[in-house]
Amino acid sequence: xxxxxxxxxxxxxxxxxxxxxxxxxxxxxxxxxxxxxxxxxxxxxxxxxxxxxxxxxxxxxxxxxxxxxxxxxxxxxxxxxxxxxxxxxxxxxxxxxxxxxxxxxxxxxxxxxxxxxxxxxxxxxxxxxxxxxxxxxxxxxxxxxxxxxxxxxxxxxxxxxxxxxxxxxxxxxxxxxxxxxxxxxxxxxxxxxxxxxxxxxxxxxxxxxxxxxxxxxxxxxxxxxxxxxxxxxxxxxxxxxxxxx
Amino acid sequence: xxxxxxxxxxxxxxxxxxxxxxxxxxxxxxxxxxxxxxxxxxxxxxxxxxxxxxxxxxxxxxxxxxxxxxxxxxxxxxxxxxxxxxxxxxxxxxxxxxxxxxxxxxxxxxxxxxxxxxxxxxxxxxxxxxxxxxxxxxxxxxxxxxxxxxxxxxxxxxxxxxxxxxxxxxxxxxxxxxxxxxxx
Numbered sequence: 001x002x003x004x005x006x007x008x009x010x011x012x013x014x015x016x017x018x019x020x021x022x023x024x025x026x027x028x029x030x031x032x033x034x035x036x037x038x039x040x041x042x043x044x045x046x047x048x049x050x051x052x053x054x055x056x057x058x059x060x061x062x063x064x065x066x067x068x069x070x071x072x073x074x075x076x077x078x079x080x081x082x083x084x085x086x087x088x089x090x091x092x093x094x095x096x097x098x099x100x101x102x103x104x105x106x107x108x109x110x111x112x113x114x115x116x117x118x119x120x121x122x123x124x125x126x127x128x129x130x131x132x133x134x135x136x137x138x139x140x141x142x143x144x145x146x147x148x149x150x151x152x153x154x155x156x157x158x159x160x161x162x163x164x165x166x167x168x169x170x171x172x173x174x175x176x177x178x179x180x181x182x183x184x185x186x187x188x189x190x191x192x193x194x195x196x197x198x199x200x201x202x203x204x205x206x207x208x209x210x211x212x213x214x215x216x217x218x219x220x221x222x223x224x225x226x227x228x229x230x231x232x233x234x235x236x237x238x239x240x241x242x243x244x245x
Numbered sequence: 246x247x248x249x250x251x252x253x254x255x256x257x258x259x260x261x262x263x264x265x266x267x268x269x270x271x272x273x274x275x276x277x278x279x280x281x282x283x284x285x286x287x288x289x290x291x292x293x294x295x296x297x298x299x300x301x302x303x304x305x306x307x308x309x310x311x312x313x314x315x316x317x318x319x320x321x322x323x324x325x326x327x328x329x330x331x332x333x334x335x336x337x338x339x340x341x342x343x344x345x346x347x348x349x350x351x352x353x354x355x356x357x358x359x360x361x362x363x364x365x366x367x368x369x370x371x372x373x374x375x376x377x378x379x380x381x382x383x384x385x386x387x388x389x390x391x392x393x394x395x396x397x398x399x400x401x402x403x404x405x406x407x408x409x410x411x412x413x414x415x416x417x418x419x420x421x422x423x424x425x426x427x428x429x
Binding site (some may be wrong): 019022 | 258298300301313315318321323333
């Protein structure tokens with residue numbers, strides 16, 4: 001009974017070790033470095049003016065892959081979202097090389113600003129960069145896109161501002177900063193309004209966070225959804241399911 | 246034992262050390278506290294992005310550790326050390342609260358059900374802290390917490406404080422607390 005009522009040194013040490021182990025594990029998981037799979041630059045990119053069978057407007061949006069690919073992968077993202085950075089750096093390269101570059105999937109990058117104050121301006125930057133490079137050097141957009149996610153710090157959203165995005169744009173080969181700035185000055189409102197329909201498509205698909213994905217079989221009009229930075233295997237399985245649907 | 250009120254402190258604060266030390270009073274309570282802490286941490290972290298967690302675990306329950314690891318990093322990168330620290334602190338207190346619940350429910354079975362009612366407010370407070378840590382995400386945007394004061398850390402702190410208060414109010418659950426000021 002004495003054992004039941006007393007606080008023994010052994011249990012106090014065990015409790016202390018447990019608390020330290022929990023704190024240490026959480027700190028390790030929180031700060032472990034990304035398993036960076038490299039920057040993904042699609043072999044082919046293109047533009048389109050169509051609205052897909054799923055209701056996504058493609059005009060002005062970056063599209064990677066074969067225009068006739070049987071499956072569309074709609075990728076809603078926010079440049080301030082750490083989870084999107086994880087997907088971009090760890091999973092997108094494998095999805096791109098194994099499914100987009102092979103002609104199986106067409107990847108459409110869509111904005112879903114929802115994290116911080118600079119989410120919307122960042123989305124406008126993205127559309128303006130694409131508008132300037134889509135015709136002649138679309139790969140420059142994907143380099144810019146990857147550089148923005150690489151610029152995310154360990155924590156917080158304070159990093160995202162005019163200065164940072166100007167620097168990234170200036171440093172990305174093939175992206176004309178002056179023309180991008182002109183686009184931002186003259187087209188910001190128009191671009192903001194044009195985002196609404198595709199965000200509404202995401203919301204009607206019950207996507208409430210970023211990154212959000214819809215896989216859409218363009219021939220059979222069937223779709224599947226993934227939300228969050230799933231491991232590559234889940235994307236591969238989902239693509240196969242939608243492809244065979 | 247000195248009554249907290251006689252030192253000018255609230256009685257619940259005086260009883261808090263005994264409440265927090267309760268898991269150390271038996272091996273089984275220590276194991277229960279450890280298990281409850283781990284489960285609570287996993288539940289709170291997974292609830293920061295419920296849509297992702299449900300999809301991940303529905304596809305492969307073996308991805309539980311991937312989900313916890315990924316969302317731990319996501320939570321740190323979104324709300325920093327303070328937000329993550331509050332979730333860890335809440336999980337630890339929930340572990341303590343679990344041992345209280347077991348002890349009090351045994352007492353309630355031996356005596357009367359009213360003792361069990363004393364546990365309920367603590368669990369309601371626990372639920373409140375759970376909301377602060379992530380359940381809001383299930384109700385709307387995953388970024389919903391970012392719109393709250395201090396990225397939701399204030400709400401987390403309120404939930405945590407309520408849990409501390411109810412643990413202190415219970416004190417050592419093996420004994421009946423007597424408030425000296427009220428009894429005199």
